Amino acid sequence: MGVSTSSPEKGIASVSVSFPPVNALPVAGWFALADAVRAAGRDPRTRCVVLSAEGRGFNAGVDIKELRAGGPGALVGVNRGCSEAFAAVHECEVPVVAAVHGFCLGGGIGLVGNADAIVASEDATFGLPELDRGALGAATHLARLVPGHLMRALYYTSRTVTAAELHAHGSVWRVVPSAELRSAALELAREIAAKDGELLRLAKAAINGIDPVDVRRSYRFEQGFTFEASALGVADRVRNTFGQDTSGRDTSGEEGGADG
Template identity: 75%
Template sequence: MSVSTSRPRDGIAVVTVDHPPVNALPVQGWYDLADAVTAAGRDPAHRVVVLTAAGRGFNAGVDIKEMQRTPGHDALIGANRGCAAAFAAVYECEVPVVAAVHGHCLGGGIGLIGNADAIVASEDATFGLPELDRGALGAATHLSRLLPPHLMRPLYYTGHTLTARELHRYGAVWELAPTAEELPEVALRLAARIAAKDGYLLRLAKEALNGIDPVDVRRSYRYEQGFTFEANLSGVSDRHRDSFVRTRSPEGDRREVTP
């Protein structure tokens, strides 16, 4: 697991997550990501942060294998708190955050991009919340920031995914890149336009926009997580997670969701 920060252009920090095979993050990974985004935004040399990932996809949520091999509820609690910390770090980053998405963006990935200030995506990107299939609830708070309610709700209930082009049509994606290889340049183009503004004013603007949001994303997401705990206490979550582990792909795909 690695979270690295680079500075490809003046005023721009790029935070990159790399956790093969599918960027399904362990508990510590969520905290590492939160720390990296917070530090990048706090650095006065930065006026915008680009959040991206290496490998097969942007993010596949939590590492369900870690959760199922850890006795008791420690991993579940850790994942809940780690996800909340990472999502909040993106939302509360002192400068605007541009999420650059390729491949799959599932579960926790929706939590990250739903709290970003802008999204760019490659044509191969897909977005969804397969929470109910994994015995979990969460990140509807963030999906609702991307889509109108009567689209968000059936997506949440069914676990259906949308393409990048569909999200672009609904106005949630700023710009599409034809390929994943071209995505970094698309992301940097938007980041450069933002970074060209006065850094002090950008920080004021970010704080002001958060202050007028109609929903408290921290409180809303923690409310959702309470129902995930209820599902776990009932035993239904373990049944779904155990089934997922038994039927995982031969490649060891640890694709998972947000608790």
């Protein structure tokens, strides 16, 4: 359990996340992920990073149980951890390819929205159920995946979209059967890693430099409203209903977190 880094091929670093059962990351997990991505990008031998996850889905956001138990300090930790992890992907010195399977929710959108390319399995779904979890955030990153009005509708309704739908919008590079996800992600990473390493780093810096949105500042702005919702008691009021269906039955074991 945790974050691991390997080198499956020359020039490629693979950063993998595993936090069973649903990859809802604790605060320490977000910081560990940030450190791993930054370290992989700093390695002069690395020309491309593949970000993936083990288990049932790519990412289910933050660990809401930890958030519930930790009080205001936990929210500050979550805000800082998510901000660092998302920024690490965006600011990684080399291109980052996200390999997404299953659910990609909340904080997962922050990761893939900041990646340079996304390869997804046919079962992958993407969404921000923040309003159902008493939080806000990662609209910055969802806006990098879909057009503006669709982003707003998805955000307000907490609905998800499929990998095929994102492929139609041009934000997912390829959609493949689950069994082919790793090989498809490595295929793209291999093509990128075949380029000159120094030139790739300059290209990444240049592309980030012309980005119309400062994603770090934009996301931190969103997080201010998450903290405001917490201070007003709105977050707790909504979050206390998390894990219950309309009959009041406890379903918390059936879902992960989502806050970004």
